Amino acid sequence: MKQKDQALIFEMSKPGRRGGSLPENDVPDVNVEELLPADYVRQEEPELPEVSELQLVRHYTALSKRNFGIDSGFYPLGSCTMKYNPKINEVIARLPGLAHLHPYQPEPQVQGALRLMHELQASLAEITGMQEVTLQSAAGAHGEWTGLMMIRALHEANGETQRTKVIVPDSAHGTNPASAGVAGFDPVTVKTDERGLVDMDHLKEVTGEDTAALMLTNPNTLGLFEEDIVEMAEIIHNAGGKLYYDGANSNAIMGKATPGDMGFDVVHMNLHKTFTGPHGGGGPGSGPVGVKEELVPYLPRPLLVKDGEQYKWDYHRPDAIGRIKPFYGNFGINMRAYAYMRSMGSQGLHQVSENAVLNANYLRKRLEPYYDIPYPQYCKHEFVLSAKRQKKLGVRALDIAKRLLDYGFHPPTIYFPLNVEECMMVEPTETETKETLDDFADAMIAIAKEAEEDPDLVLEAPHETVISRLDETKAARQPVLRYQEQ
């Protein structure tokens, strides 16, 4: 049965209806107007919905059933690593000894928690090949900014203030140039060549004395491993720049290739992607940053360190870029990542990367006869396809994405990366079974056929959802941002 559209809670309101009753006022009444300046006292009643408790419960329960999450279905959002978040993570993070801690508790009382965080730092340092890791940064882009601020501090300490440019390939995550801008650098785009990899000649051209850093996602957003990485590192290092690794795509290489060995100086990781923190609405995120020795002095203050058998906060860090977040990162998410790593073990994490790559290549191969695959070589954890062929029939990537909803799948990332026409970026992750991958491939193949035989079916999709195609243009041009009484 197709669900009915849900009225807004405001539309259900009936004057005088109440969801609870307050006790008699047992403190003296005061006149608000005597306490506050007239300007601050509202003259009209607020437009609050008046509903019964049961109406309220049913309303939000109905809305919650509309949520689509990884627990309800396949969610192949490219570069987002929407993988299953094991429930044991929740059990561990909710242990009273962790969940009920106060961030200002004295060090001697929280040695256990500090130890877990320190072990997490050490594990991340090992996986990335970095010297030291901070867990402070709250998510990926925050980690990028933190890393760039450290690179900036290093160049400034060396008197190299002319290093104002950060090189970012056009296949990088959109946050990279944005973070560079926020950190006070000028982002410079380096092109992708016909292989889908960084154009080495162009890289040489744009690298120079003003280069502060190269930010690289490896594998890149086309899902391709940047195989010239060692040469790239040489070019950047010889020019005096630093190499920044965007770890959002770590799920492809974890345990197999180490950013530190590739020549990277700074790395951030997304614990809410690779290490199964809840992701998307269920956040928050966590974006720890690791650095090589040269950059350790600039890590944000305080740094969690081990002194003999004791764990403590090191505040005496005169060169640190400062504090970047209250307390020490998103502790609960970090505990989930810790639980994940310990339950998987080193062997398990290796297997994760292998299966993530296998699943992506399997899907890519199954879809190859029906969609344009602009880069046909083996991919890593994700791949891009182009709806170029379907576009000739009038069906675009957006329409295919909408039609996927009818088949019960969350659509992949679309129109990114920007350098692929009618792009769809698919990341299945390692946690899906072959059956699910096949169901998704069957749906995509069916849609490709529909585009040929009955394009209107795709163009008018979705048909099975509560609300069909929304007017996205009108929503963007004339947004209605709050309820207004009709």
Next chain:
Amino acid sequence: MASPKELMYSEEHEWVKDEGEKLRIGITAFAQDELGDIVFVELPEVGDQLEVNEPFGSVESVKTVSELYAPVSGKVVEINEELEDSPEFVNESPYEKAWMVVVEPSDKAELDDLMSAEAYDEMTDED
């Protein structure tokens, strides 16, 4: 659809109209079709200096944000303020109502690097 013959075109899909002392600039019909429904246009301010091949603004559609690259260097002397309230002009009338900026070129020789309508149509046909 053939592009207007009297205009010149850049590889980044801007058109340039030579008005003697000044040049009028906008984006092509091909570009707006690729972008889809335009919902916001961000333009420079009058008096800003444009550098050839450097971004000078952006166009946001329902699917992406795309930078505008200056086809020539020069000083902005006029911007199309109507686009702020009516970004749909870019879709409806890319060569007329949706001109974006007028510049005083600093070096008109830069126009030699632009394409004719035929060359531009050929380039966009390949894709």
